[in-house]
Amino acid sequence: MSTTLITNIGELTTNVGSPEGDRFGTLHDAAVLIDGGRIAWVGSADAAPVAAPDAHRIIDAGGRAVIPGFVDSHSHLVFGGDRAAEFEARMAGQKYAAGGIRSTVAATRAASDDELRERLRGFMREMLAQGTTTVEIKSGYGLSVTDEERLVTLAAEVTPEVTFLGAHVVPAEYADRADEYVDLVTGPMLDACAPHAKWIDVFCETGAFSVEQSRRVLEAGVAKGLTPRVHASQLGPGDGVRLAVELSAASIDHGTYLTDHDIEALAASDTVLTLLPGVEFSTRQPYPDARRLIDAGVTVALACDTNPGSSFTSSMPFCIAIAVRDMGMTPAEAVWAATAGGALALRRDDVGLIAVGARADLVLLSAPTRIHLAYRPGVPLVDQVWKDGVAVLAAPGATSGTENHGSLAR
Known part of the structure; x- marks a missing residue:
């Protein structure tokens, strides 16, 4: 099954609390690996896993923010x-x-x-x-x-x-x-x-x-x-x-x-x-x-x-x-x-967060941080959406990321 790596994420909101007390699970310069319809890996872009041979897609977030759907x-x-x-x-x-x-x-x-x-x-x-x-x-x-x-x-x-x-x-x-x-x-x-x-x-x-x-x-x-x-x-x-x-x-x-x-x-x-x-x-x-x-x-x-x-x-x-x-x-x-x-x-533990095993429901914003959702009210900031690992929405003329149909590499 093919995998997708979303990398170069400027701000990633995982909603997975950290020992440091950040209950929003905020990561910077991050990456997320999707395998099928689930999250397979989350972490620093520099530490992203090497691609499996059948992997075929890299999405460059261009320093923008990603949040859970x-x-x-x-x-x-x-x-x-x-x-x-x-x-x-x-x-x-x-x-x-x-x-x-x-x-x-x-x-x-x-x-x-x-x-x-x-x-x-x-x-x-x-x-x-x-x-x-x-x-x-x-x-x-x-x-x-x-x-x-x-x-x-x-x-x-x-x-x-x-x-x-x-x-x-x-x-x-x-x-x-x-x-x-x-x-x-x-x-x-x-x-x-x-x-x-x-x-x-x-x-x-x-x-x-x-x-x-x-x-x-x-x-x-x-x-x-x-x-x-x-x-x-x-x-x-x-x-x-x-x-x-x-x-x-x-x-x-x-x-x-x-x-x-x-x-x-x-x-x-x-x-x-x-x-x-x-x-x-x-x-x-x-x-x-x-x-x-x-x-x-x-x-x-x-x-x-x-x-x-x-x-x-x-x-x-x-x-x-x-x-x-x-x-x-x-x-x-x-x-x-x-x-x-x-x-x-909804008593769900598989959505609303970006964590290994969760459903791969993600939103790429055409903004560097989640703050912009309130800072720029009324502006359509949702650029791309993945539902169960499938890209179901890309804004017309979107320029927030690039897609590489090659192997996943660091």
Whole structure:
């Protein structure tokens, strides 16, 4: 099997902590050897291994930065329509509320499988172009047995990280009958969707589902072999964090409004707090204080929450820039949260880092350091992307590296 050596890397972010205390695993003048779809070697460019006889590719990074592929652990990519008018109204002062989801439900139900599939694959290409190599996708815009099943089925065509979110909101046909809808979610809908999903999620929030209803949903999912995730504390304080920690949820997502008790509980748990900066940008809610969370010992991830209502962005670099500018994170912390943090939120140890045995998911930036992801917001700095060792993206006219189809040499 052929190998690829990426060498002359000016700054390599491995996310493998060092004895010297650099938890970001930063190397300079580095190289990475890819064998098949995995990382075979990482170290100084001067010490790169001699090529095997069948090796055939060298990539010269030209002194630029390489980071792990982004791991987006929270997205809603399967939907119909859009809600641009709702965004415009918010920018004019209207408050965001969970109920707007129902308009997307109507558009999604009306869309064909092929229409949804084409759009989904378009979003996946969009994410890949911005360095995202691992994506979690939720259902939640069907809210009927048939439609939720087709959404998780479509999501499973493009990622193993599929989340059943039938408990997104109560659909219009169940207005004032929320408990009956929970019966549907935890019964026939879960039966239909669980075979296609890995995770179970619920929107535990005013205007969506109560703590008691959320518990029913999550416990039913666990009984079917799914692992909990929780949307909570987006619109105001609540008991969602307590529930998530109690049920050993992989992550609680949003966390815009957290109490001191919430933070203490998260810091003492294995539950990751996934922050979604695009939501606060789009809704004009206050940004979470990531500095406070990190200093308290909470494990923080960053994700885009790509959806048509509250965060219609698929750009992890954009979210990193916001996290640095408005949430108190350093550039290194933000990149870690968007890679290793996302991997922890998905309970993955094979992505989000550059280490021997990990999947060869890497991003070459057209910049000398990861700092530039926040320093140059809005600029397309993702130059080349490798997914499972395969070069899946090279920017048109890219000049960041050279490729030599010869043997690997020191």
